[in-house]
Amino acid sequence: MMRKIILILLFFACEKNGIMKINNRKIESKYLSYKTAIEKARGIEVPDTILQLINIINDVLNEEILKEEGFLITEDMIRIEKERIEKETQLPEVLEKVKRIFEKEEDYLNYFVKPNLCERALLVKFYLDTIYHLEDYNFMKEILKKIEKGESLNLNFIETFTYRPNKESIDYYKKEYPEGKVLQDMSTFFVVKWEGERIRFYRKFKKGNFYDWWRKKAIKYKVKVYNKRYLDLLIKKVEGDTFYLTILSAKK
Known part of the structure; x- marks a missing residue:
């Protein structure tokens, strides 16, 4: 009995600080908070929380696939991407709003710059690496x-x-x-x-389709959503999409 109580307490402690687990990586609730705040900074008054959860899943899967393909994202790469974003942005005032969202620069780099870098790196690797x-x-x-x-x-x-x-x-x-x-x-x-x-x-004519390849690579990664309400809403959001239904519903 005591063991069950301890397990329940551990579960709720985990749920309190994490919203989901992707592969073996726990996703903290502040990731979702930052994603929502970024959308507001971009002018979306009522961001779609479930869509942001999907975006987080995609962000993390991009990073996992890069690791699998032997591409390691370094701190220097993240710094260079930060400089690129600041140099090439068409909306500097929006970028400044986005920066002010984050409690510290480390969070700005990890939750905004790095996901952008991973997505770009994966696209470039797929389209320019002959092996694919x-x-x-x-x-x-x-x-x-x-x-x-x-x-x-x-x-x-x-x-x-x-x-x-x-x-x-x-x-x-x-x-x-x-x-x-x-x-x-x-x-x-x-x-x-x-x-x-x-x-x-x-x-x-055109090379192979990136998103078809991406889904084939990503479908082996499993997503555990701690909040049942979020899970139900996610499943409803992706209704008919076999890929997301598979990674959300498979046994962990």
């Missing part, structure tokens, strides 16, 4: 071989266009867009062929 798009990359390697041999191409799977840079820019473009290798940007793989002072681009 080997089929598309190898396809373009074959296209490159055909171009170099002068063979005909099946244009059903690629698009081609030409661009003529001005004379002052030709050296720059020849350095940025060399022949003989598969190049890429955030959305496509491509190869080029220089035709005098014109560049002909051969580009494969």
Whole structure:
């Protein structure tokens, strides 16, 4: 009997300070408080609490997936991201309001800057790391071989266009867009062929979908929500979404 009482007391002590557990990480209630306050600073008078819980889940899952992929977020990276946000923000007055929300800079870095950094880092890693798009990359390697041999191409799977840079820019473009290798940007793989002072681009259509990949990676992580009311509202909010229903409902 005494053991049961102790377990109950421990449960409520945990619930008091934490709103949920994602993987093995306890999420403190102040995370939700900060998320709600940030929305108010952005001009949303009555923030959707349940939507903010979903955003917290996504934030933490981003960080967990980065760890799984061998990408460690360091304090230096967070500081650099802080500087980037301050430099590139289009709404400095809103950012100042957001900063004033936090009790200390450490919280600002951990609950605002770091989640932004993790999301950006994961997007960049997915779209620019060839390992996630080997089929598309190898396809373009074959296209490159055909171009170099002068063979005909099946244009059903690629698009081609030409661009003529001005004379002052030709050296720059020849350095940025060399022949003989598969190049890429955030959305496509491509190869080029220089035709005098014109560049002909051969580009494969869009790379794989980030969010499909993200969900496949994240679905193994389980979310335990301590507050039953929050859990019920979350399940209602994501009704019909198999991904969120799975991570919320699976046995912990």
